[in-house]
Amino acid sequence: MIILSLKTDNPISEIALFDNYSLIDSVDWEAHRSLADTIHHKILNLLEHSNVQWKDIRGIIIYKGPGSFTGLRIGMSVANALALGLETPIVSSLGDTWQEKAIKRLLENENEKISIPAYGGTVFTTKPKK
16 A cells, blocks of 8 residues: 655654555655645655656555644645545554554554644634734
């Protein structure tokens, strides 16, 4: 099973491709404030470099948090959109062994359908002015 992995919780973002538990290829980059502008290109380049096509992806895993509010939100949006568009399962996880746990859940046919971030604290938003 080809699995796309995303981790966008801090300024260094990571994406990887796995064949079950075996790493095919990965890339990390200083995304920081350009994550939304770069993540799609990085995924496309990783797929091309690994000779993997979109139709080959059979699962998506994503780091759930804690971490940067904006980084997690962007990563989750991309992962959820890809899972929906590719009609493939998605699983999120946290902790040091998040990838292994998430892959195991995918291989056991789990599917969150929509993954939700765990920010690790209270999320503060601005109240509307009107």
